[in-house]
Amino acid sequence: MHDAHHAEPTGFLSRVVFSRDHKVIAKQFLLLGLLFLGLGGVLALLIRWQLAFPGKPVPIVGQYLFSATAGAISPEGYTMLFTMHGTIMIFFAITPMLIGAFGNLCIPLMIGARDMAFPFLNMLSFWVAAASGVVLAGSFFVEGGAAMAGWTAYPPLSGATATPGLGQTLWAVSLFLGGVSTLMGAINYVTTILMLRAPGMGFFRMPLSVWGLGLAAVLNILFVPVIAAALLMLILDRVANTGFFVSGAQPGSAGDPLLFQHLFWIFGHPEVYILILPAWGIVSDLLAVFSRKPAFGFKATAIAMSSIVVLSTVVYGHHMYTVGLSPGLGKAFMSLTMLISIPSSVLFLNWLGTIWRGSIRLEPAMLFALGVVFVFGMGGLTGLFLGAITTDIYLHDTAFVVGHFHYTMAASVLFGSLAAIYFWFPKMFGRMLCPELARLHFWFTFLPLNLVFFPMLIEGYGGMPRRLYEPTSYKYLVQFQPVNQLITFAAMVLGLAQLIFVWNVARSLWAGERAPANPWEATTLEWLTPSPPPHENFDVIPDVHRGPHEHSRPDVPDRDWIGQWESQAPETPLTPPAPPSDSEAVAV
């Protein structure tokens, strides 16, 4: 069933729409993610407009979107905007792009498999994701509009009394469906990695991208059911008048709003790592490829990522320092949180070790990978202030938190996705992107992005609350209005710069140069097969002879890479009879 060769399906429906080919499903997820990324970005710009010019009509689009208020954003509308921006970006933009698209594309190709272990389940995973996206997008059009309880949907705000509209219920249903889709994908990814590796592909020969994607899938299997339980209870509270999260709503009922927060963050903290682990893995691989060096401390990186996975399961309480946890519990969560900085530092230093004295090629994918290193560093450092109780109590619920998690979750993961797109686009579509446009895209993304999120740290330090509708309503915040306007202008530039990317992709799909099998002279298995790969990926499943980053071996004179599939470097004996000391030093 899994080993046999299958004929390529020929119909349009089975080839393009209901395809079971992981490469097609990857493209479908990429399209879904990019569409929602655009939508989430537009919502972000509307939020920024309100913060920079409170109560002023939104130019151009305002008259259509907010006709009832003559183009201005109402408080309810603003609440809806930031709720849906967060939800869309996390669950419908970044998750489909990194995990849906690149999980699907990379895992089978990089481990030398013909497809996923369960191709039908894989197809189902996409279509459930698409359905959940339709439910979420449709919730904008129901009476009362979309969800308004924040992306965290804490009860009693998300209960039937505070947000009675259908939109909030559809929000929960859509997230539940999204969870089902994610779970189907995750079971597929882990089974595929465990069962379908090519001969010779030991765990420590797998590229770090596969490590990151696999570990994220493990976290998904463990923690998506937790949020599913919370969502089930939330839905029942709303439609069946149960009382899980409402205290004293009916006699004999003593629900607890904090129960939702516990369940939400038991999932929510690992979710951060679910999104960032694939980005870490991809960056670790790309830095090696474009520094023409083996990944520094390869095994240590893999082990550090694994230990972060373990630690991430026991630190969720750092999101709840201010709810009245017992101080002892708070301290325990703080210590565990701080412990994460050890493996994170290992990871970070290993990245620096990889690029140290490398022959760096500043291809666009490398620029974005270096961008991840920078913004993840920023995110990690600002995280220390929020992980420590003393500073968190002051900074809690301020723009500092917004700046921090956008550096960590938004910027790192967005750059990770863009690095992945620039790196694997030739493999996916068989065309090269224009590198000049891509570099322009990088700089017009990287610089404005920092102008958006760094000032938020300052505003938050100055006491500006997050989710604030009218910043000038507090006297002490009036001084920040120029900063708010600067952020908004930077955000507009950031948004417009994405058109460069859209144009580059469209141009390349139409008239891009044909991609060779291995344009980056990389070493992992996906570069062995043609671009785009044929149905079932490989003519013959390759034997794997070495680790994933064999660059610049001194005993290979002609070129600075050897593919994992090559038993011998071309026309060169692998172990020359020369003094063995050199070759031993670089042997794996």
Added chain:
Amino acid sequence: MSDIAACEVSPVAPVATHGELADVVGMSLFLGSGAVLFGSLLMSYAMLRAQQPVWPPAGCPPPPLLMAAANTLVLAVSSVSMARAQIQAASAIRCAGALGATMALGVLFLVLQLPVWSALRAAPQFGLMRSVFLLLAGCHALHLAAGLGALAWVLPGALVSEPRGQQLAARVRLCAMFWHFLGVAWAALFLTVFVF
């Protein structure tokens, strides 16, 4: 196949192909996430209950222990019959018989749930008890219905003995994993909600 071979109590068919092993791995991962789902619900139940001064809440009759125990017994017997189906997968007819018995017991379990549910609903103030039970038992019943669906899909194949030997054994193995999981989940639910 001779009658003698079919009469022998063959051991549970070993996993034969790589693909079958992948199926077992996938099912195990799925059941792992299912365990987390039921675990989260039970943990929520424990947390809500711990905040009550008295349990069951004032005015609520105690949960119907005897009826729930009858449910437990039925599900336990169905698991035994499922195990028989797995052991006798070499003989399509016997396997089908055991599967049919499992299905009948599963349906009986769902029918026996109704008096338990209505007993809870009839309580004058069923507030939180209703919420908790609606969720836990409802979730379990939906999974069990899915299990019945899976059996209904495997059973006709066994009857016409179309998927021979190994293939039938592989399908029954996956059904059995899921079915036993439901038994364990119910046992945990029974112990937390009805016994303690």
